[in-house]
Amino acid sequence: MEFEYGRSSSLLDKKYKEFFMPTVLTAMATSASIIVDGIIVGNLLGSAALAAVNLSLPVVMVYNIFAVLFGMGAATVISVAKGRRENKLADEVFTVSFAAMIVLGLSLLLIQSGLIDQIALSITDDRLLFPLVRDYLSILIYASPLLVIVPGMVYELRTDGxxxxxxxxxxxxxxxxxxxxxxxxxxxxxxxxxxxLATLCGYAVGFLLFLIYFSAQDRTLKFDWAILKKPFDFMERVGKIVMTGMPSALSSSLMPFKIFFINLIVLSTAGKTGMAVFSVCISCLSLISMFISGAAQTMSPIVGTLYGEKDYRGIGFVVKRAFKILLGANVIVVGFLEISPGIALGLFGVTDPGEVAIGVQALRIFAVSLLGTSITFLLLYYYMTVGRRKIANLISVLQGFVVVIPFAWLLSKLWGINGVWAAFILAEAVTLATVFVYYLAVKRKSKQKISNMLLLEEDQDSECRSYDLSIKNRLEDAVGLSEKTIDFLQSSGLAGKSCNRVGIAIEEMVANTIRYGYKKEKENTIDIKIKVLADEIIISLRDDGDYFDPIKYHDTLKETGNEQTRLGGISMVYALAETVEYNRVLGLNNTRIVIKI
Structure with missing residues (x-):
């Protein structure tokens, strides 16, 4: 089939690319700031102060877990709601998540303010480090509301494009x-x-930057304070947010425990030398994690919106793009570690011959697990987004803790330190095998409506037929669109009159979208989906042009008397259609036309 009348991934690929680089740069900047922060503190205050800051990281991780739970959870619910055109629900979730994070942040502040000594003592009882940890936390706790709200709301900003x-x-x-x-x-x-105090002030500035969002004229999320007066609805929204965000929060919360127990196993097996090598392994994981989190966090809002729209083919395009990016990153990172592990060790200051001997083998074994980590993490975010919470939570638990710790302990007894590195590979293999078994079980239960590991139920209703296509934003490409549409509808058994009405509606709406939605002369793509139901035809149009709401545009020109001369095509569509709906999601124009038959 010619490109003009077949579905292309161009529009979604372009949107993914637009989201990916800023997301990865954010992950890189955040990781780099942790490293540089340590360098500054270590050089200006000494190793004891650096140790105190690092010992306090679990407290910061607790803040981050709540940010992920409410921020990522709300962002996912919002993206699906936007795809379903449930804008009121999206606004309510946006409001509830913001209010919940404020209450949670202030509650954390109040709880911690009276327990500073106890918290510091639970971290360390060392006479030198205890006062440093206490002093550090005595200021940091005042940043807790900001450390929950700012990162949490960032997820929701991405959802709004x-x-x-x-x-x-x-x-x-x-x-x-x-x-x-x-x-x-x-x-x-x-x-x-x-x-x-620098952390507190930094995130205060971050919060002020976040407020810029409310001055954006094209923002689509707004506060709906009325939800706060409905306690049952409010708690229902909170529950939905928490249940949705649980897999990613669970993954974040298990990571410190995973590293803690692996540290104990490595120390008991290979001592200080093993720890030096494991530190390099963790640094390599941090490097690839920038791309993993970038790919997953870019994918999530786009897939959520497409899932709400039931654009399952589009979901396939986006997931494939995410996997390709991660595959490319793994080829580079894993390839480098397999070919030149000695150079990688040298970059982290590991030059002792004994450490290098262990490290070369360690990196070559551990590197293989990075590909598995990339796949399982991406699947976790994907399943979380499409509502498959059971398998998403299971991935978090298996990959994050349950499998790797027992394997590391057992294999360290059998194979020494190399058994610890091999445990990471086995943990990923067991997790992926579990996902595959789960897929087979769900497929059997769905009576073959699910055909692949995306776990999306395909519409097998013989009375429902659909046609996906893409065209370039050129008027000459829109010409002939009516004929192709009519051919499809006639093949679906529709009468000639209904076919002609739909064909005219599509061609006119697409032509007006090209005329008024694209001010710049750049080649773009318009996605079109036609769905034939028993008593109606649904036409969905998606484009990445400038903000163009045909409903407002039509009403405005109708009031000024220019309707016939300037927007005759759209007026014709309104005359033919039962309803015309418009939504702006992820910076894309989405128009839905329903025609009764």
């Missing part, structure tokens, strides 16, 4: 944090309290 602003918020927060580290510690001589 504000990916650049989302990146600016976190990059700006971390940049200010690093600058103020130097100012407070070196210039004002505030010691370790200066480091935590």
């Amino acid at each position: 504000k990916v650049k602003l989302a990146s600016l918020v976190l990059i700006g927060a971390n940049a200010v944090n690093l600058i103020l580290d130097i100012v407070y510690i070196k210039i004002f001589d505030m010691g370790i309290k200066g480091a935590s």
